[in-house]
Amino acid sequence: MTLPLHPVSAVGALADALRRRVLSGEIDPGTTLPEQELSALYGVARPTVREALAVLVHEGLLRRERHRSAQVAEVTVADLDDLMFVRRPLEELTATSLAGRRVGEADAALARMAALPADAPWSDMVAEHMALHQALVVAVGSPRLERLYGMLAVETRLGLVRLRAVYSDRHVLVAEHRNLLDAIGSGPAEAAREAVAAHLDHGWGDH
Amino acid sequence: MTLPLHPVSAVGALADALRRRVLSGEIDPGTTLPEQELSALYGVARPTVREALAVLVHEGLLRRERHRSAQVAEVTVADLDDLMFVRRPLEELTATSLAGRRVGEADAALARMAALPADAPWSDMVAEHMALHQALVVAVGSPRLERLYGMLAVETRLGLVRLRAVYSDRHVLVAEHRNLLDAIGSGPAEAAREAVAAHLDHGWGDH
DNA sequence: GTAAGCATATTGTCTGACAACCAGACAATG
DNA sequence: CATTGTCTGGTTGTCAGACAATATGCTTAC
Numbered sequence: 001m002t003l004p005l006h007p008v009s010a011v012g013a014l015a016d017a018l019r020r021r022v023l024s025g026e027i028d029p030g031t032t033l034p035e036q037e038l039s040a041l042y043g044v045a046r047p048t049v050r051e052a053l054a055v056l057v058h059e060g061l062l063r064r065e066r067h068r069s070a071q072v073a074e075v076t077v078a079d080l081d082d083l084m085f086v087r088r089p090l091e092e093l094t095a096t097s098l099a100g101r102r103v104g105e106a107d108a109a110l111a112r113m114a115a116l117p118a119d120a121p122w123s124d125m126v127a128e129h130m131a132l133h134q135a136l137v138v139a140v141g142s143p144r145l146e147r148l149y150g151m152l153a154v155e156t157r158l159g160l161v162r163l164r165a166v167y168s169d170r171h172v173l174v175a176e177h178r179n180l181l182d183a184i185g186s187g188p189a190e191a192a193r194e195a196v197a198a199h200l201d202h203g204w205g206d207h
Numbered sequence: 208m209t210l211p212l213h214p215v216s217a218v219g220a221l222a223d224a225l226r227r228r229v230l231s232g233e234i235d236p237g238t239t240l241p242e243q244e245l246s247a248l249y250g251v252a253r254p255t256v257r258e259a260l261a262v263l264v265h266e267g268l269l270r271r272e273r274h275r276s277a278q279v280a281e282v283t284v285a286d287l288d289d290l291m292f293v294r295r296p297l298e299e300l301t302a303t304s305l306a307g308r309r310v311g312e313a314d315a316a317l318a319r320m321a322a323l324p325a326d327a328p329w330s331d332m333v334a335e336h337m338a339l340h341q342a343l344v345v346a347v348g349s350p351r352l353e354r355l356y357g358m359l360a361v362e363t364r365l366g367l368v369r370l371r372a373v374y375s376d377r378h379v380l381v382a383e384h385r386n387l388l389d390a391i392g393s394g395p396a397e398a399a400r401e402a403v404a405a406h407l408d409h410g411w412g413d414h
Numbered sequence: 415g416t417a418a419g420c421a422t423a424t425t426g427t428c429t430g431a432c433a434a435c436c437a438g439a440c441a442a443t444g
Numbered sequence: 445c446a447t448t449g450t451c452t453g454g455t456t457g458t459c460a461g462a463c464a465a466t467a468t469g470c471t472t473a474c
Contacts, residue, residue: 009273010458034424045459047254050425051261058265066216067425067466086351089296144293144362148355155351217427241455252428257456274435274456 010044014052017042019154022061022072024123025161032069033062060155075159083159087152088200090145091133095184095192097140102185105135110181114174125170126160132177136184217251221259224249226361229268229279231330232368239276240269267362282366290366294359295407297352298340302391302399304347309392312342317388321381332377333367339384343391 008016018038021027038049053070056062064070109132116124130153137149176199183195215223225245228234242260246253260277263269271277316339323331337360344356383406390402 036424046425047257048458051258054258054261068468069424082349082351085349086297086300086355089300090293093293093296142289142292144289144359148293148358151355151358152351243455253456255427272436275437276455 010048011051011055014038014042014044014048015055018052018056019059019061022056023127023154023157023161024121027072029072029074029162032071034069059151061158073155073158075155075162077163079155080159080163083152083156084200087149087156088197090137090149090152091196091200092193093145094136094140094149095180095196096189098136098184099187099189099192100185101139103136103139103181105139106132106181109135110174110177113177116170118170123161125173126157129160129173129177130157132181217255218258218262221245221249221251221255222262225259225263226266226268229263230334230361230364230368231328234279236279236281236369239278241276266358268365280362280365282362282369284370286362287366287370290359290363291407294356294363295404297344297356297359298403298407299400300352301343301347301356302387302403303396304349305343305391306394306396306399307392308346310343310346310388312346313339313388316342317381317384320384323377325377330368332380333364336367336380336384337364339388 018033027033033053035046035049035053038044038053039046042049053062053064057064057070061073062070063073109128113125113128113132116128134149134153137146140146180195180199184192187195225240234240240260242253242256245251245256245260249256260269260271264271264277268280269277270280316335320332320335320339323335341356341360344353347353387402387406391399394402
């Protein structure tokens, strides 16, 4: 088997850099990102910038209209609701598919999440949280589920970063996910699905 | 209200043209599409070609590796199974959300499908079929569901075009979708979901 | 104060170019 | 004979510069 080693292209690297900046909250929603500016800032040609922007637009992090600069997407409550509406069936599919299996990667992410110091930035918490869900999805082994979930994940992450009020207590978040992983790992499919439903229901209805 | 008129960009137009050619079966899977060739053929610059190819790659119609020409995706049976695996929960979500509603656009698509002459190309049949499902998804009113389903739809369409053996009889296809629309339009959510399940189960298990 | 018109900035697209890289063939080496 | 090194042709990745189309904001005239 050939191991996939990852030579990053300029486009990929730039997309990563921008994604990180947006997801860390460094760039506020509504901020415009003119191509020329990015081109000068990162020392790459404008076509490269255009491609990188296209990637982020596809991921839902940026919006672009004809002849207007790309700008960081605003995340409204309606967007979050819609996101959850679509995420739910995919999360349920993931959970039921994995029922009876313990996913090592997800456990590891949970451990990292629990070990995070109390004063760690909230965006780190969000990152581990998403890594956990991502690990579950990957474990299912469906390339398309992975792709679809990836699209939602980035947007969800943006939403979580900006609307941090949902989980006031981090321990609750950790405990909840421990329950989820336990339910998936040991329970029958139906129990796993219910655990997902319970998880998603928490904290999203109070808006 | 201002009607959104669609000034098509060169990129969009080229993407459309290529998509049409691939989905009509004109270009076989595995065919390579060198950028230079397309650039000369359509009289647009290579960056424009690159962007259009990026769109199609994202849709799953084309594959691209580093420093190799893009080529039309091969659709294996495993791909179709995976596609169905992911489509099912989204179709169920669509059906249950719409339960009790009659979707005019979907009915119209069904009518067009039924009115298709017996010697019409199979790809036309597929096109109307996808239009029907698309109409249902759009009626739900969730932009993200629409986006996600759109990604799957293009790939599904490619699969259907290339593996036409599934439905030997066109009338069966029409009748089945009439049942589906009826179940959604009149039935409670649970009945709608079952109709979807039945619809998806048909003809995909026999591989 | 409002509306029309102009100036500016930004994107959409093009041209041309060069370096990086893959694939295959072929020679050299053990 | 098998493996490795090297070359070559073709294609992509990226760059630089340019121009037209268009949206935005400001200025001016009424």
